[in-house]
Amino acid sequence: MGHRARPGHRQAAGPADDDRCRGPADRPLQPAAMSGAAEPAVVATIDLAAIRHNVALLRQRAGGAAVMVVVKADGYGHGAAECARAALQAGAREVGVATIDEALALRRAGIRAPILAWLHASDAQFRAALEADIALGVSSLAQARAVRAIAATLGRPVRVDLKLDTGLARNGAQAEQWAPIMRELAAAEREGGLRVHGLFSHLARADEPLHPLIDEQAARFRQGVALARRLGLAPTANHLANSAAALTRPDLAFDLVRAGIASYGLSPIPQLGDLGLRPALSLGARIALTKRIGAGDGVSYGHAWTAERAGTVALVPMGYADGLPRALSGRFSVRIGGRRYPAVGRICMDQFLVDLGDNPDGIQAGETATLLGPSALDGTLQGWADELGTISYELATLLRGRTARAYAG
CATH class of the missing domain: 2.40.37.10 (Lyase, Ornithine Decarboxylase; Chain A, domain 1)
Structure with missing residues (x-):
């Protein structure tokens, strides 16, 4: 057993092997028995060795692509900061979250690796995120303009990833918006205020590896990448594959894969079994x-x-x-x-x-x-x-x- 954390509190893992994930939160809390507090009656134990095993497996399946581990929703209930550290130790290059608040919490916990946040309310705190060196997913022209304006005041380039809607009809820019947003971002790049690190999208039916919609979305995504390059952008970290695609569709790895549920050892395609994953x-x-x-x-x-x-x-x-x-x-x-x-x-x-x-x-x-x-x-x-x-x-x-x-x- 490792140290126990009190309910409502997260506890740091041991010191990290990589400076990208060291920070004040690496000081472990005292076990309840030593602190005088009562032992908790209900304990969820997270095996960080299992997290590292799963990330190593995902890296292997990704081939030459890098791995982003998604720790949104407090690490899918496993603890965002602790799981991010374990993933980075196992070779993940980046961390992904949904909201800026989640990203800022990781920074406060000492996570220094690249962090991407992509789901923004209308009053999202873009400035706070950019000042904390958090990359922002952009899904609309309004967001692109807001980020451009803030980036121009910071005195250093900031990173954005442009999210394309290729068929999920959820977050992401629709096809008719792609060119206007790309022109806006290309102009901002010429000003020196930001850099478009990658384009990304999300698959609607990745848990059905042979479904034709997967290939249709991949084709639309490739069209988006080609359009971006024609309009003067040069994204080098394009990402489409989620956990299911990372494990079953190596042809869709592009430059980076985003692994969420599989990082925690839960199969994104239960009908195929555990796929070599270890539940944490x-x-x-x-x-x-x-x-x-x-x-x-x-x-x-x-x-x-x-x-x-x-x-x-x-x-x-x-x-x-x-x-x-x-x-x-x-x-x-x-x-x-x-x-x-x-x-x-x-x-x-x-x-x-x-x-x-x-x-x-x-x-x-x-x-x-x-x-x-x-x-x-x-x-x-x-x-x-x-x-x-x-x-x-x-x-x-x-x-x-x-x-x-x-x-x-």
């Missing part, structure tokens, strides 16, 4: 108490589960306020010691119950119930996602409330 997240909670119940006794709200015979249940102090979806009620199990036991009854805001049957191992309060982990007996986020008809990305980002993080590896 484990989740455990200490049992608060055990109690005997009789045949016919109901447990939890609505008595959705009734004991068929007398036995023992364990109370685990984790609920939907901590990121355990209520919809999983009665649909998952936990490992305690070397056995699996079913969770029964409704998941509450703060707790759920486990049926220990006759409790042959004499399980008591204080022992750990493992909900997710690396053992063959443990549950997986993908298993939960399949049960709920959703994706592992969503469930990874739900962990919150009193769920503390610890870092190992």
Whole structure:
């Protein structure tokens, strides 16, 4: 186990091997037992060695392209700064986030590597980002003009990446806007205020590696790159591939691949298996108490589960306020010691119950119930996602409330 962080706080990993990711946050927090604080009841443990393994695998699949690791949404629930450090140690060249606030938080944590932020509200703080040497994704002419005006006052070139909408119809400039935006950025380059580092786009169906839309989007992207060069730009870090494409479509690597979910060991294409990835997240909670119940006794709200015979249940102090979806009620199990036991009854805001049957191992309060982990007996986020008809990305980002993080590896 690594050090534990209190709920709501992130804890630094050990000192980084690369100066790009050293900073004040590299001072580890004291474990709860040493600081006098109570041990957290629910702990999500992040294996940073798994992060490094996954990034190394992505670098291998990327061929000669560089790797950007995406740590938006607090590192997909794994801890943005800690995972960014691990990724950079494993050879990632850049870090990607959605918002400027996320990027600034990484800078405050001591991450010095290139950071790209690409999703901007109408009042986004472009100046603060550019002053912190954060690259901005530009998706409209208005954004390009705003960045150009600020860049002209800074006295040094700033980096932008132009985002093209090639078929996702989400963030990114539509085709008819490409030329006007490129001319604006080319003029700014001639003034010396900024440099267009790359063009980028996002695939709509990368989790279907043979879907024809992937090739259609790639063709549109190549057209955008060619247009940029005709209009006087010379982008050298063009990027289209996300995790799924990085693992299955090496022909779309271009200069850089953006890897999000795969960096955390979760497969972006579950039907293809793990693809050599190692899940970084484990989740455990200490049992608060055990109690005997009789045949016919109901447990939890609505008595959705009734004991068929007398036995023992364990109370685990984790609920939907901590990121355990209520919809999983009665649909998952936990490992305690070397056995699996079913969770029964409704998941509450703060707790759920486990049926220990006759409790042959004499399980008591204080022992750990493992909900997710690396053992063959443990549950997986993908298993939960399949049960709920959703994706592992969503469930990874739900962990919150009193769920503390610890870092190992």
